[in-house]
Amino acid sequence: DGGITQSPKYLFRKEGQNVTLSCEQNLNHDAMYWYRQDPGQGLRLIYYSQIVNDFQKGDIAEGYSVSREKKESFPLTVTSAQKNPTAFYLCASSTPGEGQPQHFGDGTRLSIL
């Protein structure tokens, strides 16, 4: 089945540590996204990529980094500079064209130890 796989489902970070969240899709979508969701809040865009080897900052990129070396993969690194990383992280993908929706992975919950 085509879809988006995020791993791990739960992740714990120690102070000063960088952690990387994985996102893989087999939908052959060009665009991929990372969102952060805090309890009771909406989705906020961290980074997005429209094509391999290219990505743009979203609204809350500080303290995060991404890479897009392959079409199917868009990992997110939460760096030690992100002082409040506890949140639900969602990866999504889409294809160009009017009426095409976004598809989401099932998310990674990140907490600070």
Added chain:
Amino acid sequence: RKEVEQDPGPFNVPEGATVAFNCTYSNSASQSFFWYRQDCRKEPKLLMSVYSSGNEDGRFTAQLNRASQYISLLIRDSKLSDSATYLCVVREGTGNQFYFGTGTSLTVIP
């Protein structure tokens, strides 16, 4: 000003009730519109796309008013399983930017 605005609710309705959610968007160039459903601690899932002529899927009806830049979702005969947060989403043109409302919380009460 936010790109997409929704009434956050919460909406608490009895089983069998009809409930309507509204959403406004600021960019008149927006081309594609969607309603997503998000259950507690889960990812958003596409509920339905919204077409210019309005569209229906079972108990759910979505409507678009481009002149007023307004989208609505109507749920008839509410079920307990409809309890969730409903997100209004707008896509600009054929580009890759999506804008999300903060969601409207619905609880259907027995």
